[in-house]
Amino acid sequence: MSDRMDVDGGDPLTVLITLREEIESTEDSDLISAFYTLEDLYERKLWYQLSEVLSKSIYRDDNSKPIRLRLFENFVLSFGDKLNQLKLVEFLLLSIDQSNALDSLEYLNSLKERITAYGLKESKQSVEEDINDNEVIQALIFVEIETARIKLEMGNIDEATAMIDEGSKKIDQLTNSVDNRVNASYYRTNAQLMKINGDYSAYYYSSLLFLACITDLGELQNKEQIVKEICVSGLLGEKIYNFGEIIMHEIFQYLKDDWLKQLIVALNNGDLETFTKVVHSKDIQSIPDLASNIEFLQQKICIMSLIEIVFNKPTNKKTVKYSEILDHIPLLKNADDVERMTMKCLSLGLIKGLINQVSSEVEISWIQPRTMTMDQIVNMKKKMSFWSDRVQELNDYMSDAGKELWV
Structure with missing residues (x-):
């Protein structure tokens, strides 16, 4: 020792x-x-x-x-x-x-x-692999993952990656619930690795899982930097098309850049007008990765706008005309653009449905579940109230019609 x-x-x-x-x-x-x-x-x-x-x-x-x-x-x-x-x-x-x-x-x-x-003594064993004290096992995993985190900071990527993978296997093998400190350490370290690898989507999800393990956000250091990096990774992530989780999280209030907040909320709501203002402002130049990916962000806002159109339609009318899509999304110029965007949505698993080229419309049968913001929840409440009223109308009609039959 x-x-x-x-x-x-x-x-x-x-x-x-x-x-x-x-x-x-x-x-x-x-x-x-x-x-x-x-x-x-x-x-x-x-x-x-x-x-x-x-x-x-x-x-x-x-x-x-x-x-x-x-x-x-x-x-x-x-x-x-x-x-x-x-x-x-x-x-x-x-x-x-x-x-x-x-x-x-x-x-x-x-x-x-x-x-x-200590673990060998408590377990009355002589080989580390035979330690059966759950607390000790998790403490050792905790140490190994933190060791991997420091090795990442030192640039020993391959060695750290192997340690993270081994830590993940050991966590999966635990028969008892995993302590939040161990989970937090793993997700934070894995997020750091994903950041180094340039995998924005994986970094975004690992970071959210890390935040889910933090019971007291006040104890978290560098909150401003963490939320900023999560937001940027979400914007650039090829598989991220819902930002409700980060917007609704307590840490979102620590995001100091108002323009970045506006961009995140605009994308989440499919708000093309606000999006256009932000991406054409000088502020976005402060983050080169975003400034160099405007075209990708435009593709993402088009997709989110389509999702919002469909989401706000009545449950029994999920068919959208090409003309309606083109009116709502000026970035799309013609029917070919609409079809390409719809096929992208289908391939990403954001929606299920059919493209009816003959009728020039998109028939949507399913939208991927997502975390909603407060504004979206209010809209959902209105839709539920509308649906409830229609059900009541149908109930009243059936009741009146039934009386005539019995008479």
């Missing part, structure tokens, strides 16, 4: 007092008070309560950053086998947040050895 993560043999309480004295200069009364609480809980051996104070009061406080790693090495590890092993990994990740990649890898490797030794 590396010496880097060995406890230095000093008394943990002495370590706490030394670190507390160091942070007293910050005049952070809450943090100082939390250290006194740690001392009390440690003396009483209340390990769970102690870990809660570390998690909620110490590691959440920005003033603790300079001393986190020493706190972990010289205090937390002294009772590491008394803690939830996933929590132990979490504390290390917060402690090495400011460390360079090589040091981070060394710390992770050392912790992996400690957790493995």
Whole structure:
């Protein structure tokens, strides 16, 4: 085992007092008070309560950053086998947040050895593959995926990819529910790999899955950058034709670029007018990947406009004339454009139906389910109210007609 993560043999309480004295200069009364609480809980051996104070009061406080790693090495590890092993990994990740990649890898490797030794002891086994403690197994997966993430940052793509694939297999083999921290780590790391590979669609979906694992968005770092990258990947993703999930997510409020918000909402609603204004503005030039893919975005808005036309039609009238499509979507010039766009929709699985060239119309039998925004939900409510009224009218008619039969 590396010496880097060995406890230095000093008394943990002495370590706490030394670190507390160091942070007293910050005049952070809450943090100082939390250290006194740690001392009390440690003396009483209340390990769970102690870990809660570390998690909620110490590691959440920005003033603790300079001393986190020493706190972990010289205090937390002294009772590491008394803690939830996933929590132990979490504390290390917060402690090495400011460390360079090589040091981070060394710390992770050392912790992996400690957790493995603990797991072998608890499972009474001698081979790592035979560890049967679910908490330990997930903690080891957690460490491996975080190791892969750092290797990605270092540019070791092939090695990191193999580790991510192996982590995915191990997660699939788990018989118990997977801890959210493990899922979040996997989806974040996989999203990072997809970004490197230039797979916008996969990056978008992995990022949404990552966000689904975050219980407290306030703890997430770089929210503005994350939501911006998700939105851009959604716009450029060849398989992304619904943005309801990101628009309705809490993180969307952290998107600072109003023009990008407008572009996302316009595409989701098939709003060609707003879309045209945004793509012809100077703002879009700030993101070269978008500026160089205007033609693709125009194809996407045409498809979304068609979907919106069909979606807003009454349930019993899902047939759309070519002329109606051309009127609503000026980017399409003729019947050939309409047919090409419709075939694209069919091939993407966005709709099911037929192209009737003789009658110059498109007959839609199914639209891919999608996450709706509040405005779309309001429109759906109106449609449901209309449908309910028609059903009531039919019910009243059948009731009146039935009376005549019985008479």
